[in-house]
Amino acid sequence: MSTNHATIYDLHSHTTASDGELSPNALILRAKAADVDVLAITDHDTIAAYASIDTSILGGLTLIAGAELSTQWNKKNIHIVALNIPLTCNAFNAFIARQQQSRIERATIIAEKLAKKGFKDILPGVLAKAGKSAIGRPHFAQQLLEIGAVRSTEEAFKKYLGNGKTGDVKQTWAPLEEIVGGIRDAGGTAVLAHPLKYRLTRSKLHQLTYDFKAAGGEAIEVVSGKQDIIKSNELAKLCVQKNLLASCGSDFHQPGKSWAEVGKHSRLPEQCTPVWDRW
Ligand code: AMP
Ligand code: MN
Ligand code: MN
Ligand code: MN
DSSP states (O other): OOOOSOOOEEOOBOOTTTTOSSOHHHHHHHHHHTTOSEEEEOOBTOOGGGGGOOGGGOTTOEEEEEEEEEEEETTEEEEEEEESOOTTOHHHHHHHHHHHHHHHHHHHHHHHHHHHTTOTTOHHHHHHHHTTSOOOHHHHHHHHHHTTSOSSHHHHIIIIISTTSTTOOOTTSOBHHHHHHHHHHTTOEEEEOOGGGGOOOHHHHHHHHHHHHHTTOOEEEEEETTOOHHHHHHHHHHHHHTTOEEEEEOOBOSSSTTSOOTTOSOOOOTTSOBGGGGO
């Protein structure tokens, strides 16, 4: 194995346990092929991926136990990446189970709302699409595509599921303080995921990072996926200003398409203190 490079950390990625396309083992092999040294699998509101990992394939790859938790702040759906979480702790598993319950309740509400738009009885199909994976809006997008309501999953998000649309249901998610506090109480590290994806004004973004830190949050995702370097530098500034640590990740979901490739995000700007410095 080549060790002739700076350590590559990818602390945000998805598998078939939520809305990713690759199985946990396939993701690990892909990360290794991309020279990733430290990988966190961070599926939406589930840690199920970790139960199916074949540790014999890890080789020199270090796995950080993680999850991407959905929460509600200021009527927005905000994502918190939890790192170094205790996978076998009963209290933490109960915390994750509540998140899954919120996903199921939310799916029912989304289906009711879409029924009012004329798409009746789509929930059974959506549940079948999700199978054992954490049910999410991408499964609704697939079902809307299958019934011919849209021509692509992108169109499904644009018309029915994305920010501010009918299917953008937030009320089932626990408040930010509860999620960040729960991660902290479990001994994990809470990271504010992709801060620029919420389309907040500057002052709202400052308010969010303030509330996040007050709740026990420790880091912000300064580098996320294909985000351009100018934006990463802005987030680096915010990170230093708020005295928070910095994280980075691809947010990989599937090969090709619009998602970043695992391990291929840019490195953290130098002025940031990496979240792994305290590990
Ligand atoms: P959920 O976790 O159920 O709230 O769904 C959010 C997920 O949907 C994100 O993590 C993405 O994987 C996916 N997603 C969000 N916006 C889009 C979009 N415009 N096109 C395709 N997928 C999207
Ligand atoms: Mn996703
Ligand atoms: Mn996210
Ligand atoms: Mn993600």
